[in-house]
Amino acid sequence: MSLDLEMEEIVKVFFEESFEGLDAMESGLLTLDAQADRETINTIFRAAHSIKGGAGTFGFLEISQFTHSVETLLDEMRNGMRSVTPDAVQVLLQSVDVIREMTQSAQAKRPIVTVGADALSGELTRILAQKGASTTATGGDRSPDPSAATPAGMQLAASGAANAATPFVGTQAPVVPIAVPLDSIAGWRITFTPEPTLFQTCNDPLRIFHELTSLGSLDVSAHVEALPAIESMDPTLCYLSWTLVLRGQVEHARIVEAFDWVEAVSKIAYEPLLLDAVSGEAPKPAAAPAAVAQPRQSAAAEATALAAVPATAAKTSGDAGSIRVATEKVDALINLVGELVITQSMLGRFGEKYESADLEALRRGLIQLSRNTRELQESVMQIRMLPIGFSFNRFPRLVHDLSRKLGKKVELKLSGENTELDKTVLEKIGDPLVHLVRNALDHGMEMPEARLAAGKSETGTLELNAFHEGGSIIVEVKDDGAGLNKARILAKARERGLVQPDELLTDEQIYNLIFVAGFSTAEKVSDVSGRGVGMDVVRRNINDLGGHVQIFSSEGRGSTIRIRLPLTLAILEGQVLRVGKEIYVASLVSIIETVQPTRDNLSSVAGRSELFKHRDSYLPVIRLHEMFDIEPDSRDIAKGLLVVVEADGRRASILVDELLAQQQVVIKSLETNFQQVPGLAGATIHGDGTVALILDVPGLLTNFLERQSGRVELAA
Amino acid sequence: MSEGAGAKSAAASNADSEKEQYLSFILGQEEYGVNIQKVQEIKGWDTVTRVPYSPPYVLGVINLRGSIVPVIDLRIRFGLERIPHDATTVIIVVHVPGERGERTVGMVVDAVSDVHDIAAEAIRQPPDALGSVERVFVRGLACLEGKMLILLDVDGLVLASVSGISKAAA
Numbered sequence: 001m002s003l004d005l006e007m008e009e010i011v012k013v014f015f016e017e018s019f020e021g022l023d024a025m026e027s028g029l030l031t032l033d034a035q036a037d038r039e040t041i042n043t044i045f046r047a048a049h050s051i052k053g054g055a056g057t058f059g060f061l062e063i064s065q066f067t068h069s070v071e072t073l074l075d076e077m078r079n080g081m082r083s084v085t086p087d088a089v090q091v092l093l094q095s096v097d098v099i100r101e102m103t104q105s106a107q108a109k110r111p112i113v114t115v116g117a118d119a120l121s122g123e124l125t126r127i128l129a130q131k132g133a134s135t136t137a138t139g140g141d142r143s144p145d146p147s148a149a150t151p152a153g154m155q156l157a158a159s160g161a162a163n164a165a166t167p168f169v170g171t172q173a174p175v176v177p178i179a180v181p182l183d184s185i186a187g188w189r190i191t192f193t194p195e196p197t198l199f200q201t202c203n204d205p206l207r208i209f210h211e212l213t214s215l216g217s218l219d220v221s222a223h224v225e226a227l228p229a230i231e232s233m234d235p236t237l238c239y240l241s242w243t244l245v246l247r248g249q250v251e252h253a254r255i256v257e258a259f260d261w262v263e264a265v266s267k268i269a270y271e272p273l274l275l276d277a278v279s280g281e282a283p284k285p286a287a288a289p290a291a292v293a294q295p296r297q298s299a300a301a302e303a304t305a306l307a308a309v310p311a312t313a314a315k316t317s318g319d320a321g322s323i324r325v326a327t328e329k330v331d332a333l334i335n336l337v338g339e340l341v342i343t344q345s346m347l348g349r350f351g352e353k354y355e356s357a358d359l360e361a362l363r364r365g366l367i368q369l370s371r372n373t374r375e376l377q378e379s380v381m382q383i384r385m386l387p388i389g390f391s392f393n394r395f396p397r398l399v400h401d402l403s404r405k406l407g408k409k410v411e412l413k414l415s416g417e418n419t420e421l422d423k424t425v426l427e428k429i430g431d432p433l434v435h436l437v438r439n440a441l442d443h444g445m446e447m448p449e450a451r452l453a454a455g456k457s458e459t460g461t462l463e464l465n466a467f468h469e470g471g472s473i474i475v476e477v478k479d480d481g482a483g484l485n486k487a488r489i490l491a492k493a494r495e496r497g498l499v500q501p502d503e504l505l506t507d508e509q510i511y512n513l514i515f516v517a518g519f520s521t522a523e524k525v526s527d528v529s530g531r532g533v534g535m536d537v538v539r540r541n542i543n544d545l546g547g548h549v550q551i552f553s554s555e556g557r558g559s560t561i562r563i564r565l566p567l568t569l570a571i572l573e574g575q576v577l578r579v580g581k582e583i584y585v586a587s588l589v590s591i592i593e594t595v596q597p598t599r600d601n602l603s604s605v606a607g608r609s610e611l612f613k614h615r616d617s618y619l620p621v622i623r624l625h626e627m628f629d630i631e632p633d634s635r636d637i638a639k640g641l642l643v644v645v646e647a648d649g650r651r652a653s654i655l656v657d658e659l660l661a662q663q664q665v666v667i668k669s670l671e672t673n674f675q676q677v678p679g680l681a682g683a684t685i686h687g688d689g690t691v692a693l694i695l696d697v698p699g700l701l702t703n704f705l706e707r708q709s710g711r712v713e714l715a716a
Numbered sequence: 717m718s719e720g721a722g723a724k725s726a727a728a729s730n731a732d733s734e735k736e737q738y739l740s741f742i743l744g745q746e747e748y749g750v751n752i753q754k755v756q757e758i759k760g761w762d763t764v765t766r767v768p769y770s771p772p773y774v775l776g777v778i779n780l781r782g783s784i785v786p787v788i789d790l791r792i793r794f795g796l797e798r799i800p801h802d803a804t805t806v807i808i809v810v811h812v813p814g815e816r817g818e819r820t821v822g823m824v825v826d827a828v829s830d831v832h833d834i835a836a837e838a839i840r841q842p843p844d845a846l847g848s849v850e851r852v853f854v855r856g857l858a859c860l861e862g863k864m865l866i867l868l869d870v871d872g873l874v875l876a877s878v879s880g881i882s883k884a885a886a
C-alpha cells in the first residue's frame with residue numbers, strides 16, 4: 001500500500017520532469033532555428049534521453065519507443081553526423097508536441113493514443129534514412145506526399161516557404177460549390193463539429209450563428225453527447241457539436257463564408273434543403289449527394305487532431321489552479337510565521353499577569369505584531385505574484401509557427417520576463433497578448449520582399465517587453481512593421497458610419513477605432529486574423545483588470561501597443577482622508593505630498609477657478625466636498641489640507657479636512673452589487689466593519705477638468 | 717398578519733403546490749409583498765456609507781459579510797414621507813439577476829410582517845393609477861382576508877434603482 005503511494009509520488013515527479021524536459025526541448029529547438037550550437041543540441045538530447053529512460057522504467061512503452069527515434073536523430077546531430085536542417089527541426093518540434101500529448105494521456109491514466117506518433121515515426125525514419133543529407137534540400141521536392149500519414153502542421157511547414165504567396169497552404173481543398181439552383185433552395189442543414197480546441201483559437205461559435213441569422217431564420221440544436229462528467233470537464237474545451245437549420249434562399253458560398261474562420265479546426269457538412277421538401281411537414285435533406293466540405297487538412301491530420309482530443313480533455317484533473325512558488329518565498333514565509341509565534345508568546349504573557357509597569361512592553365509587542373502581520377501579508381501576496389515569463393513562454397513557438405505559415409521573417413525579442421504580476425492578472429493577460437502578437441505578425445509585419453523594398457531589413461523584429469512604471473506594470477507589444485494605416489482606418493470607419501464625414505479626429509482617436517467590435521481593415525481575411533473580432537475583446541479584458549491600452553504607431557516604422565496593468569487587484573496602499581463626516585481612501589501611489597495651504601499661495605482665476613501655487617507650478621484645487629456634495633468642516637481652503645496628486649501626467653490638489661491613517665486596504669468592487677461610480681475606484685471595509693470608498697484619482701481629475709473646461713485654461 | 721393566518725397559509729401550501737410564497741412588509745399605510753425566493757435575509761439597521769452621485773433613494777452601501785451591498789430606501793423610492801432610521805429599521809436583502817451574475821441589494825422598509833401563500837390566479841392586474849408606486853414595478857395585487865397586498869417586481873425595481881448613475885452626473 002505504502003509502496004504504491006511511494007510509486008505514485010515517483011511517477012508524479014517523472015511527469016513533472018518530463019514536461020519540464022519537453023519545454024526545454026521546445027525552447028532549445030527554437031533557438032536551433034537561428035543557429036545550431038553543440039551545447040543546445042546536447043541539452044535537447046539530454047532532455048529526450050531522460051524522458052525515454054523514465055518512460056521505459058514506468059512502463060510507458062509507447063512514449064519510450066517514440067522518444068527513442070527522436071533521440072537517435074538528435075544523437076546524429078550531436079555527433080555531427082547530420083547537419084541541422086529547418087525541416088528536421090520542424091519534425092522534432094512536432095515530435096515534442098506528440099510526446100507531450102502522450103505523456104499527458106499517461107498522466108491522466110488513459111490509454112496512450114499513438115496515431116500522431118505513428119505518423120511522425122514515418123517522418124523521422126524518412127529523415128534518418130537520408131544518410132549524409134547534410135545539405136538542406138529545397139522544400140518542394142522534399143515535402144512529404146500529402147496522402148501520407150503526416151500531420152498537417154508539418155505539411156504547412158514543408159511547403160510554406162515554397163508557397164509563400166498564399167499564407168494558408170496545406171492540402172487546400174476548395175469548397176465544392178453545390179450544384180443546386182438557388183431558387184430551388186429553401187434552406188440548409190449544416191452539421192458543425194468543431195475540434196475541442198475551438199475556443200483556444202479564439203473562435204466563438206455564437207458569433208458564427210449570429211452571422212447566420214443575418215442570412216435567414218436559424219434553428220440551432222446542440223449535441224451534448226460528448227460532454228464529459230462535470231469533474232473531468234475542461235472549461236477551455238468545446239465538447240459540443242451543432243446541427244443548424246437555416247431557412248431562406250441563401251447561396252452556399254455565403255454560408256461557407258460564415259464558417260471560413262473555423263473551417264480549419266472543424267468538420268462542417270452542408271446539405272441543401274430543397275423547396276418542395278420544406279413545403280412538406282418537415283424539411284428533409286436533399287436527395288442529391290450532399291457535398292461535404294472537408295477541413296483543409298489531410299485525413300491523417302484529422303486523425304491526429306482527433307487523437308489529441310482525449311489527451312487535452314483530461315488535462316484539468318489534478319493540478320488545476322495550483323501555483324509553483326519559489327522556495328525562497330516559502331522560506332521567507334516560514335521565517336515570518338516564526339517571528340509571529342514569538343510575538344504571540346510575548347503578548348500572551350500579558351493575558352496571564354498584567355501590571356501597569358508592563359504597559360511599555362505591551363505597546364512594543366503590539367507594534368511588533370502589526371509589523372509581523374504586515375510583512376506576513378506582503379509575503380503571502382508575493383506568492384500570488386508570478387513572473388510574466390510564464391505568459392511570454394508560449395510566444396517563441398507561436399511566432400515561429402505563425403511566421404512560417406505566413407511566409408514572413410520575424411525575430412522575437414523578449415525582455416523583462418522576470419517582472420512579477422498577480423496570478424489573476426497573468427492568467428487574464430495571456431489571451432489578449434496572443435491576439436496582439438497575432439495581429440502584429442499578420443497585419444503589422446510586411447512580407448520580406450516588401451520590407452526590403454521599404455529599405456528595412458528582411459527580418460522584422462517583434463518585441464515583448466514588461467517593466468514596472470510607478471505602481472503599474474507595463475507590457476508592450478512592439479513591431480517594426482508597417483504601422484497603422486490611419487487613412488485606411490478612417491476611410492473604413494466613415495464607410496461603417498462610425499465617424500461622420502466632416503469629423504476631425506486626433507491620431508489617438510483614430511487608433512482607438514480599431515478597438516470597436518467588428519472593425520477590421522484587413523483586405524483579406526485570413527485564418528490568423530482579420531475578422532475584426534478580437535481587439536474589442538482585448539480592450540475589454542484589459543479594462544476588466546483595471547488596466548488600459550494605448551497605441552503608438554508611425555506609418556512605415558511600426559506600432560507599439562502598450563498595456564498598463566495594476567500590480568495586484570486585491571490590495572491597495574492607501575491614505576485615509578476625511579471630508580466632513582465622510583471617510584475616503586486614496587491610493588498612496590498617486591499622492592505626491594500633502595500641504596497646509598496659506599493664503600499667500602492661493603489665487604483664483606476669473607473669480608471662480610482656484611489655483612494653488614505648489615513649488616513653481618500652479619495646481620487646480622479640487623474641492624472634494626463640492627465634487628461629492630459633502631458638508632465639510634470648513635469651506636475655507638486655508639483651514640483644510642491640500643493633497644497634491646498626480647495621475648496620467650497631470651497634477652492637481654484635492655482639498656480635504658483631515659488626513660487619517662496610512663494603511664493597506666483590500667479593494668472591493670462597487671460594481672458587483674451596485675454600479676461604477678464616477679470618481680470612485682471601489683470600496684473597502686474598515687476595521688470597525690463600516691465601508692469606506694476608494695477614490696479613483698485619475699477619474700476624479702478627468703471629471704474635474706471636464707467641469708472646469710471652458711472656465712479656465714489649465715495651468716501646466 | 718396574525719399567527720393564525722400564517723399557519724393557515726402554510727397548511728394551504730401543502731395542499732396546493734401552485735401557490736407561491738410572498739414575504740409581506742409594511743411601508744407607511746400600505747402592505748407590500750415580494751416573492752420569498754428573492755429574499756436572502758432580513759437584517760437590522762447598519763451603518764450606511766453614502767455614495768456620491770447616487771439618487772436620493774440609494775442610501776449608500778453597507779458591509780454584508782465582506783460584500784459591498786447597496787441599500788435602497790423604499791419610502792423615498794416610492795415618494796413617501798422620510799422617517800429617521802433607527803435600531804428598529806429593517807433591511808430586506810434580496811438578490812436579483814444582473815449583467816454580471818447575481819446582485820445583492822438591501823431594501824429599507826418600515827417592518828416585515830408575514831409570509832403568505834398566494835395562488836397565481838388570486839393575483840390581479842393593478843389599476844393604471846396606483847398612487848405613489850410606479851406602475852411598472854408592481855406585479856399585481858392580491859387580496860388577503862380583506863387586506864390588499866401590493867406585489868412588487870423586485871428585479872425591475874432593483875435594476876432601475878441601482879443603475880443609471882451617468883457619467884454626466886460628475
